[in-house]
Amino acid sequence: MITLHGRTVVPGYAEGEALVSPEPVPGWGGIDPSTGVITESRHGLNGVAFTGKVLVFPSAKGSSGWSGFFQACRLLGTAPVALVIARISTKSALGAVVTRVPAVTDLDQDPCAVIRTCDWVRVDATHGLIEVKRPTEGS
Amino acid sequence: MILTDDEKRMRDGAEGAAVAAAMDLLIRYGDALACERLCDVRNVAGSMTQPSPVKERLVREGGWDKAFAVINLDCDDDIEVPAMRVPVCQLQHGFGPDAAGIVPYPARNIELQQDAESFYGRRGVNILATCTPYQVGNIPVRGEHLAWMESSAVIYANSVLGARTNCEGLASSGAAGLTGKIPCWGNHRDENRPGTHLIDVRTRVDSFLDWGLLGYFAGEVAGEEHPVVTGDLGQPDLTDLKHFGAAAATAVGVELYHLPGITPEAPTLAAAFGGARPPAPAVYGPAQRRAVYEALNSVGTRPDVDFVLLGCPHASVDQVRRAAAALDGRRLSPGTELWLMVPRPLKVVADRSGYTEVIERAGGRLLGDSCPAMSRAVPDGTRVFATDSAKQAHYLPAICGVEAWLGTLEDCVDAAVTGRWHGSLEHGELR
Numbered sequence: 147m148i149t150l151h152g153r154t155v156v157p158g159y160a161e162g163e164a165l166v167s168p169e170p171v172p173g174w175g176g177i178d179p180s181t182g183v184i185t186e187s188r189h190g191l192n193g194v195a196f197t198g199k200v201l202v203f204p205s206a207k208g209s210s211g212w213s214g215f216f217q218a219c220r221l222l223g224t225a226p227v228a229l230v231i232a233r234i235s236t237k238s239a240l241g242a243v244v245t246r247v248p249a250v251t252d253l254d255q256d257p258c259a260v261i262r263t264c265d266w267v268r269v270d271a272t273h274g275l276i277e278v279k280r281p282t283e284g285s
Numbered sequence: 286m287i288l289t290d291d292e293k294r295m296r297d298g299a300e301g302a303a304v305a306a307a308m309d310l311l312i313r314y315g316d317a318l319a320c321e322r323l324c325d326v327r328n329v330a331g332s333m334t335q336p337s338p339v340k341e342r343l344v345r346e347g348g349w350d351k352a353f354a355v356i357n358l359d360c361d362d363d364i365e366v367p368a369m370r371v372p373v374c375q376l377q378h379g380f381g382p383d384a385a386g387i388v389p390y391p392a393r394n395i396e397l398q399q400d401a402e403s404f405y406g407r408r409g410v411n412i413l414a415t416c417t418p419y420q421v422g423n424i425p426v427r428g429e430h431l432a433w434m435e436s437s438a439v440i441y442a443n444s445v446l447g448a449r450t451n452c453e454g455l456a457s458s459g460a461a462g463l464t465g466k467i468p469c470w471g472n473h474r475d476e477n478r479p480g481t482h483l484i485d486v487r488t489r490v491d492s493f494l495d496w497g498l499l500g501y502f503a504g505e506v507a508g509e510e511h512p513v514v515t516g517d518l519g520q521p522d523l524t525d526l527k528h529f530g531a532a533a534a535t536a537v538g539v540e541l542y543h544l545p546g547i548t549p550e551a552p553t554l555a556a557a558f559g560g561a562r563p564p565a566p567a568v569y570g571p572a573q574r575r576a577v578y579e580a581l582n583s584v585g586t587r588p589d590v591d592f593v594l595l596g597c598p599h600a601s602v603d604q605v606r607r608a609a610a611a612l613d614g615r616r617l618s619p620g621t622e623l624w625l626m627v628p629r630p631l632k633v634v635a636d637r638s639g640y641t642e643v644i645e646r647a648g649g650r651l652l653g654d655s656c657p658a659m660s661r662a663v664p665d666g667t668r669v670f671a672t673d674s675a676k677q678a679h680y681l682p683a684i685c686g687v688e689a690w691l692g693t694l695e696d697c698v699d700a701a702v703t704g705r706w707h708g709s710l711e712h713g714e715l716r
Contacts, residue, residue: 153319154316155317156313156317170508170509170537170538175658175680175683175684176680176683179339180338185683185684186683187584187679187682187683188580188583188584205508205509205537205538206538207509207537207538208436208534208535208537208538209435209436209535210433210434210435210436210439210452210453210454211434211454211455212454213454213455213456213457214332214356214454214455214456217356217359217455217456218337218339221339221355222339233509234317234318234319235452235471235509235538236318236451236452236453236454236457236468236470236471237452237454237538239314239317239318240314240317240453240454240456240457241454242317243310243313243314243317243359243456244359244454244455244456246359249317252319
C-alpha cells in the first residue's frame with residue numbers, strides 16, 4: 147500500500163480505478179462531455195474515457211472552458227469519481243469545485259509518477275489522504 | 286478564507302439569494318486554491334449566452350435564471366438573476382443570424398442565443414460577442430484587476446496590457462459579475478508575475494505565422510508558467526501578439542509572458558525576471574521552428590482543401606484588409622469555402638471600407654460572434670481545412686474531425702482559390 151499526503155481541493159471520499167495522464171489534461175475542445183472521452187488530436191490518452199475513474203494528472207491545459215466542460219460531464223453522468231491534481235491552477239480548482247467530486251493537490255510525492263493506471267485508489271480528500279493499491283497485491 | 290464585512294454580508298444573503306450563491310461559489314473556489322482573500326474587480330468577461338445541449342435543457346426547465354444558476358454559479362436552487370454588480374461582457378459564443386443559410390448550424394440555437402442576449406442585456410451584460418474584447422472597446426488599464434475567461438484574451442490582458450487576471454471559468458466569472466469579487470491568487474499578486482523561463486530566438490520572427498509558431502513553442506517550453514522571449518524579433522503589432530498569445534495559451538496554458546523592451550512589465554531583461562537571475566535559455570532556432578510547424582501540420586495528409594478559416598482569434602481590421610487584398614479579383618474554387626471571423630463591430634468597419642464587398646465577390650464570407658471551434662460547425666462535407674491560426678489548427682481536428690493545414694494568409698487564400706494546399710514554411714518569412 148502506497149500513501150500520499152496532500153491538501154483538500156474539494157472535500158469528500160471516493161475510491162476507484164486510477165487513470166493516470168502523464169501529460170496535462172485538456173477540457174474544452176479536448177474532451178467529449180457526452181462520452182467522457184479525451185479527444186485532443188495529439189494527446190497520449192486520445193480515445194480513452196475517464197468516466198468513473200480516479201483521474202490523476204499533472205495539470206489542466208488549454209481553454210478557460212475547462213471547468214465548464216467538466217461540469218457538463220457531471221451533468222451528463224460522465225465525470226471521474228475523484229481528481230488527483232499534481233499542480234493546481236484556476237482551471238483545475240474551479241473544475242473540481244463544479245464537477246463536485248473529491249479532489250486533492252499539493253501532494254508529498256508526484257502522483258503521476260507514483261500512481262499507475264489500473265491501481266485502486268482511495269481518495270480521502272477531506273483529510274488530504276490518498277491510498278494506492280496495486281492490482282498484483284491482491285485484496 | 287478571510288472575508289471583509291461587505292463580503293460576509295453578501296455571503297449571508299443581504300443582497301439576495303443569487304449574490305449569496307455567487308459568494309458561496311467564490312469561497313469554495315478560493316478554498317480549492319488555498320487562497321486567503323478576494324480582490325475587487327470591475328471588469329468581467331464571461332459567457333452566458335452560448336447555446337449547448339445542457340443549457341437548452343436547463344432553459345426549458347427553468348428559464349435563463351435556471352441556466353445561470355447551474356452553469357454560472359454552480360447552484361441548484363431556484364434563484365432570480367439580478368443586475369450585474371460590475372461591468373460584464375459576453376465573450377464569443379454561438380453563430381448569430383448573419384450565419385443563417387451559410388453555416389450548417391441549428392436555427393433554434395440562433396434563436397435561443399438571441400433570447401439570451403435580451404435576457405442578459407437587461408441585466409447589464411454587454412454583448413461584445415468576441416474572443417477579443419480588447420479590439421472593441423474593453424481595453425483594460427495596466428494594473429487593473431479583471432475576472433476574464435478566454436485564454437487568448439487573458440494572456441493578452443496580462444502580458445500586452447499589464448492588467449491582472451487568472452484564466453477564469455463560467456462559474457467564477459458569473460459569480461464575479463454579481464459580486465465584483467474574485468480570488469486574489471496567481472496573476473493578481475506581484476510576486477507571481479515575473480518570468481520563469483527564458484527563450485532565445487535565433488531565427489528571425491517578423492511575420493504573423495512566425496509569431497504564432499513561436500507562441501506555440503513558448504507554450505510547450507513554459508507550460509503554465511511565464512516565458513520571457515528575447516533575440517531576433519521584429520516589432521510586433523496587435524495582430525502578431527494576438528496570435529502569439531493564443532498559441533502560447535493553447536499549447537499548455539501560458540497566461541502571462543514578457544517581451545523585454547516591448548511589454549509593459551519588462552522594460553529590461555532583468556525586470557522581466559523581477560531582478561532574479563535569468564535561467565539558462567531554451568533556444569528557438571530554425572530546427573525548433575520547423576518542428577512546431579510540422580507538429581501543427583501533422584494531422585492529415587490530403588492536399589485537397591474544402592474549407593479555409595481565417596480570424597482566430599477574431600480578426601483585426603488590418604487582417605480583414607489583407608484578406609481582401611489577397612482575394613481581390615480572384616474567385617474561390619467551387620468546392621472550397623472561406624470564412625473570416627471578426628468581432629461584429631469590426632464587420633461594420635469592414636463594410637464601410639469596402640473590404641466585405643471584395644471578399645464576398647470572391648466567394649468568401651465575413652462572420653461575427655463565433656468560430657467553427659466554438660460552434661462545432663464547418664461547411665457540410667469538410668474533410669480538410671486550412672487556417673493561418675496555430676490555435677484553430679490545434680483545436681479543430683479534435684472538435685470537428687477534420688484534417689488541418691497551417692500556413693500564411695496567402696497560403697490559405699491560394700488554397701481557397703485553387704482547392705489545393707501548396708503551403709510551405711518558407712512562405713512564412715514574408716511579411
